[in-house]
Every structure is written in structure tokens, then in C-alpha cells.
Amino acid sequence: MPVDVSGVLAQAQGRASSLPTCQVESGPLEWVLDPGHLLISDPNALGDTHSVEQGNQLDDRARKNAQVLMNRVFSLPIVRVEEVTCVALPAPVTPLPREKPIPKPKPLTKWEKFAQEKGIVQKKKTPMVWDDVVKDWIPRFGYKKAVAEQTKNWMMPYKGNAPDDEDPFEKAIESKRERVAKNELQRLRNVARNKKVKIPKVGVTPMVEKQTGKNPNDLKKAAELAKKSTASLGKFQPNLPGSLEKNIKPSQGKKRKFDPLVSATEKDKNMKILQQITSKAPKLDLKKAVGREMFHQDQERETSKRQTAGKKGKGRFNKKSGERAKKGKASGRGGKRR
């Protein structure tokens, strides 16, 4: 079957021309590209209409920009990593903000502060030290030092006038333990100072007493609290052992209590409450006062009107005509207004 090649080509061309191109022209301003972050920014202004067209425009812009970024990415050198085609991205240019805040400087310990004030600078110590006895280099710290120490100190002399039952090995261990404990205490003191926690300077603290539960009052309190600390406030809790249970005070909570259904004093009580309510000191209520004043003025006006009407009204029942009386009434009113 013969095929019209030119027709097919024309059709393909037509299809291709209807699709969006990958050659995109920039606006008045150039794009700013940062392929390291796969970032593109388009500094050209947007139209200022809020419409469907605007939306379409935005879609178009986004497509174009993505196309530009893709063009750039595809122009970068291609690398093959385990049969996968990759692109070697250049180093990013745009600075990004830090994820976390900059760490605060560590507060100085007491010794560090003192050294700073005095200008003491710690000398750098070498990690290994030559030992004459072992005839070898031994680390200054660490487990190898401890091992070397053991081999070196297989025998320890009694010091001066130490008692006979004293074990120098044990004494060494004890002194080491004490030094560690002291260091730990000082570390905790530093922490407390930096956190501004008040701690006693010397001596046994009452805290220790509480922690060990040696204070009998504390124990009692704890037992009481523990008994009450249930959903039903200890109502269904079994009794504590003898002496503790005896010392527990009845609960301090106030129980709702209503008066008995029938009581002789009820009426008096109610009367008292009524007295309280009705004998409240009168307050100056501005609205009320204004209302009263308006009412009084109205009343006065009315009475005066009635009086004047009455005076003139006499004329109505005189021999003179009613017309005149009416006139007089009207004039009277007018006079009042003036």
C-alpha cells in the first residue's frame, strides 16, 4: 500500500508545532539560576489582574521556568554511576539559612572563670609520657595507663607512720574515689551556678533527709497523700497500718450540707435574707434620677397647664362666647413657651 510520506511528515510537523517548545525566551530580566540547589528565580513582574487569565499566565510562567531549569540541568556534564545516568551538579551559590539557631557559648566553670581573670593559660600536655620504671611510653590518661600502673605498683610501701592494719592499695582506691566524687560535686555546683539554683554551701542538707525518708513527719505526710490520691479520694482504700492510720486527720474538704426538710428556724432565716436584700444602701442611678426628673417636669407642666386652662376656662361658662375662651387658652400656651 503506497504511503504519502509528505503527508505524514506534514502531520507530524503540525503535531509538533501545537506542542509547547523547549526553547523559551526570557522576559526583560534574565533568570537567576542556581543548579546546585535546582533553583530558578524569575525576577520579572507579574501582571496585576486577579482573573482566570492570570491563573493561566502563572501556569505558563511556571512551565517556562521549569523548562529553563531542565535545559540547564541537561547541559551539565553527565556522569554514570552504576549504570544510572546522573548529572554532576555544581556547588550551590544561594546561601540558605541555618536550620538550627547558633549555639550559645558554654557558660564558664568556676575554675575557667578564675583562670580567665588571672590570665592563666593551660599548657598543652603531650598525650604520652615516658615512664622510667616501665621503660616505655605510657598514655597520660585512659585504660592503658591504669594497666601500666597496676604492673608498676605490684608492691606499695607503707608511708611514714601509717598504722599496721592500713592497706595502701585500698587507700589508693579510696582516695581516687574521693577525688572523682569531689569532681562530680564541683561539676554539679557549676551546673547549679549557671542555672541560678540556690544550694546550701556546706553540711548535710535537709533534702538528704527527705530523700531517705528518715523524717517521720514526711513519711506520715506521704502516706496520707498516697492514700487520698485515688480517683475516689481514698474512699475505698484499705486502711494503712495501725499507727499511721491513727495519725491521719479527717479530710479537710467541705461537705455539702443542706438544712433539714422541716425546721422551726427556716422562716427567720428567710426573713433575715430578705432584710439583707431590701436594706441595701441606695445607689445613685443616673438613669433613674433623670427619669424621675423628666416625670416630675411633665407633671408640673401638666398641672400648670390645667390651672391656666381652668382660669381661662371660667370664661367659657360665662356669658362670653366659647370662641374667645379657646383663643385665650391658645395664647396662654404660647405664653408659657416663651
Place this chain on the structure above:
Amino acid sequence: MRPLTEDETKALFEKLSKYIGENIKCLLDRPDGLYCFRLQKDRVFYVQEKIMKMAATFPRDALMSLGTCFGKFTKSGKFRLHITALDFLAPYAKHKVWLKASAEQQFLYGRNAMKSGLGRITENTDKYQGVVVYSMSDLPLGFGVAAKATAECRHAEPMSVVCFHQADVGEYIRNEAMLI
């Protein structure tokens, strides 16, 4: 059923005193026997002591009503007056509003009273004063609150509200279930 606590009594008396002032004394101190207020399922009943004692023999759940219901306490502790209290409060009312025959029906359907429907009003009634609403034939219709002082009423427009609706006898039909 139980007597009211002090706070509850205060709330009740304060509400009643808005309508009848110190005439509450007449309710407490009656020549025809001892009367008292009792609370049952949040409702306050005004009841003769003799009847109250008889009612005390019933379990609380079974007791629906006793004496006359004056109103109920809301969950937030406020007292709300019911229309059933009207018979006891109307004779002692300090401030009254009379409605014209044309405005009666509107009020009985739960509407506020307009100036156009106002027949008479007690002199010296203050703004927001509790009032008992009467028909022109002196039949008590319900409770209200004066929206305007007496003096203001005179200058008010005909369509302005003069008395806010609180309760009316129409509720006997409209809110039968709520009133017990």
C-alpha cells in the same frame, strides 16, 4: 426535695423583689398557715408546710410537683420565673402595665409589648423594672420588664418596645411540658 441554700434563697428573693419589692414578706408570713420554698429537681416550689410534709414521704424520683412551681434554677445558678407564679405575685405587684385589647394577643403569643398597645403604666416605673402585665379588664397576663421608664414612654414612638416579654399565660398551652 430540700430547702433552699442561702445563695439560692438570695437569688430567688432578688428575682421576686424585682416584681413585688418587699412584699415578699407577705408570701413568707401568711396568716393562713406556714408556707415555704422547696427545691425539687432544680425547680422551686412554694408550698404549704402541711402539704410539704406529706410530699416528703415520696421518693425524690417519683415526686413530680408539689404546691406551686415558682420557677427553676438554670445550670448556671440563675433563677428563672415561671408563669405559674403569676397568681401569687400579681396581687402584690408594685409596677404594672395594662395592655389594650388589641395588643393582648400579641403578648400572649410571646411578643414584646409595643407603645401602640400600651393602655396604662404605673407611674414612676423605672427602666428595666420588673412589671406584671394586665389586660384592660385587670386580668393578669404575665410578667415583663419595662423597656422604658414611664416618662420615656410618653415620648416614645408607637412601634417602639415598651415592655419586654418574660412569661405569659399563653405558656400554659405553648409550654405545657416545661411547666409540669
